[in-house]
Every structure is written in structure tokens, then in C-alpha cells.
Amino acid sequence: MTDLLAVEGLGVEFDGGRGRGLFGRRLAGVRAVDAVSFSVNPGELIALVGESGSGKTTAIQAAARLLQPTAGTVRFQGTDLHGTSKKEMRALRRQIQLIYQDPYESLDPRYRVERIIEEPLRVHGVGSSRADRRELVLQALREVGLSPPESFLDRMPHELSGGQRQRVSIAAALVLKPALLIADEPVSMLDVSVRAGILDLLDGLRRKGLGIVMVTHDLSTAAHYADRIAVMYLGRIVETGPSRAIMTDPQHPYTQALLAAVPKMQRRTGTRALLQGESPDASAMPTGCRFHPRCPIAVDECRVVDPEIGPTGTTPGHQAACLLRRRTPTD
């Protein structure tokens, strides 16, 4: 069976400099994403987790062909996305939809909800008549739990709460009946109290067969909703595997540090065991393992050898890019 989306060895390098004016230098020769591979099947939710600057957003932008990668391939239903013509890509765009972090900026404040959701239909020439399209819009509104759907058609974005706005942007993505949904931090701008509602909605869509890639900085949210998690650090996936394995048996020292830093619902005794410093700029990439300068268990070899990702832990599919956490073959 071919994966819905298969990303292989993806690399994105910003050559910066020219055309970026005064601030170009910062990006000069920066490898934002390096050898990133992951795949999504229909009905599966994959979470890319990482801190700011980890390259998670760049990775999905390259995966959706919003950016030109410098290495690797992206296959959607078996078709090489970066090898297709613009015309073919236009048809494929219908199948791959994106939703963004900030529902206050992703909706045009001058348009009514109906127009916002209808627009993708017009762009792709779906629906033969106005009535046709309205039916599709109502269906999408119903699907994202805005009811009664008719009452939302004439509303303006500023009349909606944050959660409702994000539902509208999801409706605008769903109205084209895509096979893959890419969600970039879909709840981080929303109130805690409504986050679960949006995530439950995505979960429901996944159960109906949609493939979802979700980018988030919140490991605990990812763990509750994703089938698999990929933890990114400085442009690379350092650990990946089933959510439960990542949460209960994290192998890479960075994942362990991330989990340790997440505030727990319990009173703490003593001080936090903390990773010191912060992740360096991607333009100052450390040699060897990119995590070694902050790693509590690094050995000399880590300074020289850049570890490949490989099997770790006890769960099938659990992989880490750490020299010290390789699974040793038992047989």
C-alpha cells in the first residue's frame, strides 16, 4: 500500500544573502531542515513536535510544496509533488489543505463566513451553481460543528470567538474534501478551554479517513491526539515512534528533557532538573550530534559522529538519532 504522504530525506536550505536585504545574513547557508523523513496514511494523525527554530514549520511547508526543498522527495499518493507540473499541482492542491495557527489572521476580516468557505470552491471550479456551492458550504459548517450552519453564513470573522474562527478555517479546508490536512499549531493561539474541542474535531476527521499532519510545540497535546510523534531538534527528527512509546519510554535525551520541562499537574519538591542554555541558531550548527553541547549524557564520540536515526526502545517503529540509545539486536 502506498502512503498518503511519504516524505523522504527532505532538506531545506536557505541560501539567504541576496534579495533578503539587511537581514539576509542571518539566513545565509542555513540548513533549516535536514534529512527529514516521515509518512502519513489515511486515517492517521502524525505530530511534528519541536521548539521554535526546530524546522517543523519549514518541513511541512516544503512537504506541501509551498517551499522548494534542496534535497529529498515528497510523494503524495505515489506522485512526486516536486516533479509535477504547475497544472497537475493545481489539481493536487485540492487534495492537500492547510490550516494555520492564528485564526485571527488567516480569515479575511472583510468577508462573510459563507464567502470565506466558498472561495476555495470557486478557485477550483467546484459546484455548478450558487445553490450547489451553498449546500457544500453548509455541509462543511455542519462537519466542523458550527450549528445551526445557516446562522453562521452571514457572520463576519470579528463576530466569532477564537474557537469558532478556527472551525471556520477548518471548514474552508474541508469544503474541498481533501485527503490530507496539514495543521500548523492549530490550537496554540486559542484559549485552553476550547483547545480540546478543536482537537476532538480533527480527531473525528481522522477517524473518517483523513490523513493529518499536525505541527505543535506541545508534547502533551501531541501525545493525546497523534498516532505517531516525530520530535525535531535543529532541523532534524531526533526521535519518532508511536505516541505512547514516546511518552512512556522516551529514548533521546532531548525528548527526555522536553518531557521533563512540561509542567506537571503535581506539586514539585526540589528544583527542576533542567537542560541549560537554549538551542543554538541553525547557522551555528554544532559538529557531530547537533544536540551534544546541551546533552547531559554526551560522550566524546558525540562531538564527532552525527548519528543516523535508527531503532530504539522496545516498541516497533520507535526510532532515535542517538549513538547511546541504539537498540542492540538481541537475536
Place this chain on the structure above:
Amino acid sequence: MTTPLLEIKDLTVDFRGRDESLKKIVRGVSLTLNPGERMGLVGESGCGKSTLQLAAMGLLPPNAEVSGSVLIDGVDILAGGEASMRAHRGTDLAMVFQGAMNAFNPTRTVGSQIVEAMVVHGGTSKRAAQDRTRDLLGLVGIPPDRAERYPHQFSGGMRQRVALAMALANHPRVLLADEPTTALDVIMQAQILELLEKLTKEFGLALLLVTHDLPIVVETCDWAAVMYSGRIVERGPIDEIHQQPTHPYTRLLFATVPGPDVDQRVASLPGVPPDASEEPPGCSFAPRCDRTIDICHNTRPQPGPIGPRHIAECHVAVPTRTRPAVREGDSDD
């Protein structure tokens, strides 16, 4: 009964609109805080938690109408007007904001801005202030020679540390922090929280931490106050609030936090928070509440005791017959 370090009494904030209409934001909030104590103030956006802090600092815009009192060691600092308020800012009450990124004037070195915080209150020479700036930076874990750098030369986490150093410049006694870690990554967030804990312990600083993140409160605070629609609907020791949340709103808030068990469902709150201006006759949470009784819809609940220092505003959690006749003084033992 000893006088608490910080006592906010019946604080109410209204904003007067251009058309002279009143927008009610904070409705009669009271709380107390002692040296070295940390209190987390939680609630959904728009519940008035940030406004409450700004009101205590006297930093609201001119169209805000504030009533009630903010007492430091029993002295009302709001009573003397802007000029006297100014003397308390930075010295008694200091504040760090959510926008760690923008807490500094981008065109001046961070050192000069910390020095300014000291010199403005008089009694300190520029030289002495510069020396203390270096000490302060060291205290928050920034190499002291970075004082000569400009704000954009620091990362977000570093800048929040420097902002903390600046807030501490005049040995304040109460620190108000408005979502100080929201813009930061988790590891940075943990470092800042660790630092806040250290500072409260070392200097007996009282901390009023506004956050939307309940686990942070459970992990770092001694007290929790839950705000809903301009009111504190429940407050008490964090262990009690966490283990036996009494108010249905508190309970639901805790249920929205993803727990360690990945199979456990995460709840979301139905509906949207009301506008505090609308003030229904009954409980403002009643429309979203899952255990209302008749009285909830027509009578506003008054604060009632749950435990010795634990109170809630809820008809169901605190039945009327157990209510004491007098409202004042029920929060202290």
C-alpha cells in the same frame, strides 16, 4: 491577625467607552498575599486577570474607572493618585509582561534601561546603579557584561530574564507577572519558572502570576485564584483547589488539561465566556454550568467558605445555610 503584605479589596474596574457606555471588566475582586507566597491567577482570556494586575499597578488608561483598594502593609496605594502611585511602582510592586520580546526600548542598551529604573526613584548614584545592574544580571543568570548590549541581541528567554532583573532593580516586595512564559518554549519556560521560584524564596518576594496554564500554577504556586467573568469564583491553597476543585468552573478547567495518561479524554468547555458587562441576575457561569439548580439562575452567589482559607462563589458547592452572616474576614484564619 497580622497585616498581609498585599491586600486587594473589592477592586472593580470599568472602562468608559467613547459613547459614555460602561464596560465592566473586574467586579469586586479581593485577595491577599504574604511575603514569599506565590499565587496563580487563572482563567480564560477576557476574564479580567490582566486588567486586575494593571489596575493594581495604576497603569490602566485614563478611561478606566477603578474603585476599591490595593494595600501594601495596610497602606492604600491607590488613594494618593498618580504621583504617589508612581513612587510605589517598581519599589513596592513590580511587573513583568507577557511580551518579553518588547519589554525593552529597542534603541537603548538593556543596562541603561535597568539603571534608569533605579535612578528614577532617587537616592542612587548612576555609578551605584550600574554596579547593581551587573549584580542583577548575574542573579538571573546573564553574564554581567551583556549590560552593554541592545535588546535585539538577546533571545526571547534571555530577554525575559533581563526583564526580571529590571523588575527586581528596586527590591520590590510584590512581583506581578502577566503570562511571563507564554511566548517561550517549554525548556525556556521551565528555566524562567525555576528562576521565579528561586527569587521568591531568596528575597521573600510575593508573586502574583497570571497564566492560562493550570499545570504551571499547580507546579509553582502556593495559592490559586480562579477568575471568571471579572470575579474570583474560587480561591484557596493550591493542593485543595487541585485535589478537590469545588466550583464547577474550576473542575472543568482542570479537565481541559491533557494529563499524563494518553488515553484519558481531554475535555473542552462548552460555549464562550460571557461579557462581564452583561451581569445576569444569577451566577455568571450558570449558562455553561453542568450542575445548576434553580437559584443559580436568579440569585448571584456570594463568596462562601469551603475550608479555613478556601472560598468559592457557588450555590451548589457552598449551600446557603452554611454561609456565615458576615462576608468580611472569612478568608483569614
Place this chain on the structure above:
Amino acid sequence: MNRARYLGRRVGAALLTVWVAVTFNFLLLRLMPGNPTNRLARVPNGSEAVRKELVKQFGLDRPLWEQYWAYLRELLHGNFGISFTDQQPVSEHLLLALRNTLPMVALGTVVAIVLGVATGLLAAWWRGHPIEKLITFVSMFFYSLPTQWLGLMLVLIVSVGWGLLPSSGLHDPGLLAAKEIGLPVSDGAMLRDRLVHMLLPSATLALVLFGEYTLLVRSSLLETFGEDYVLTARAKGLRPRTTLLRHALGNAMLPVVTLVALSFGFIAGGSVLIETVFSWPGIGLLTYEAIQARDYPMIQGTFLVITFSVIFFNLLADLLYARLDPRISS
């Protein structure tokens, strides 16, 4: 990027722009059909022999690149060519016009900037108060007036009505005549006379220009007031006035610097409208007349003067920016 590299890049970019403008200026006339001697057809006795002699004299028979070098060489020596209208060097016309234009327009611009920044500051300080509304209204009012109309109205009221200030020209004709026939006229009297004549045109310019500054300074300040560092400054215990002067004003002035540079850059261009209304023999009037007469060398001359001036002041603004905003040069 360090400061020296930033400065180097800015200066380099400015020089490059100057070169492009100069080259464009050179090519413009060569690319047009015919050559300057074509006009001789209309001159009596303008025989083919005369034309050929002229082509040779002007070097028009030489290769283009040779002409280009000659052009650059002459330009470096301040030779802008000969005016078609009166066969006098363009540079002399330009110098004379600049001498008239610069003081008048500079005075107007400076007054406009000072007035605009002051009113903008007041408007921002008194936001929501009737004072703000009054300032905004007045500045918008003058900003929206047609320049020449305002000039004429000022002439009507101040000169014709009240008889306070002269209505046009550089000098009092009587004074000039007196000097002409050898009567003793002191330099001080001449200077005073020039200043008196300058007041109305400068005032007109200041009035139509200042509103733009008022609005920009006001909105820029209001934006800065909303910044966290302004709130932080007040949380430290700073007075509102100190906060404004130390933290808000500096940052709010950053966009204003650009507008100031732009205004200064255009000073050398004079003001066609004002110079026409007040018969002020400045660069604006010169440009206007050159265009009317299709005096190409003159048009090119004024074009180059304005270009140099705009580029120069933009460079100055860039350098100033780097001083004011540490984020730019690091």
C-alpha cells in the same frame, strides 16, 4: 553585519544610483531620434555644411563610448552643457536658481518640520481631548489646500489687504533701481529686503507641508504608546512625560526621519507652484520654463540636481537611521 560594512554598502549603493542616473541622463538624448543639430533646419543659413561643422565641433561623430567619457569628464568639472534658449552655460543658470530657491524652500521646510513635529506631539499627548481634534483638523485643513490657491489667498490677505509683506519677486524694484543707478544701498538692507520677500512663499510652503508631519508624528507616537516597553517604563515608576521623551519619542521619530530626508531631498527641486505664484526665480520656475521651451540641456541639468540631492539626503537618512536604531547595523 557590522557598522562599517553597513555604511560602506549604503555609500556604495548611493554612488551606484548616481552613476545610473547620470548614464540614463546621457543616453536619454542619444536615444531620441535625430540629434541636437536637427533644430538648425529652422535657423536661417543653417546649411548642411554648418550642420556638419557643428556635429564635428560637438563631437557627435565620435563613437558613443568616447562621447560618454567626455560627458562624464565634463560633468565632473561642473559643465552641464549650454542652454538652448540663451546659449549660456546651464550650470550658471542652475547656480543662480539654487541660490534663490534653497533659502526659501529650506526655510519653509524647516518651519513645516518643526511645526509638524510639535503639533503631532501635542496631538498624541492630548489624545481623546478636544486639543487633539483641533490640531488634527487644522493640519488636515492646510494639508488639503491647493498650494497655489493658498499662496494667492496669502497674497490677497497679507500683501493686498493688510499691505504687510511684498507679494512677489526677490527684491523691491525700487531698491534694485536705486542700486542700479549707483545710490548707496547697504548689503544689510538688501538682505533684509530679500528676507521680507521670502516670508510669504516660505510660509505657504510650511503651511501645506506641516500637516503631513503632524499626522505622521501623531500616529507614530500613538503606535509607540501601545508598545510594551512604554508600559514597562511606566511600571518602573517613570513619569508620563519622561516616558514620552526617553522611550516613545525616539522610536516614534524613526519613520519621521525618512519623511524629513525626502523633504530635504526635494528642497533642491524647488516648488514649481509656489515659485510661479510668487514669481520667484528658483529651480522650480527654471524647470517649468525649460520644459516649456524644450531646453533639453537645462531639463537635464535640473534633473541631475534633483537626483543628486534626493540621493544625498536618502543616504544621510540611512546613516542617521543606523545611529538611531541599533537593530539596523548589527
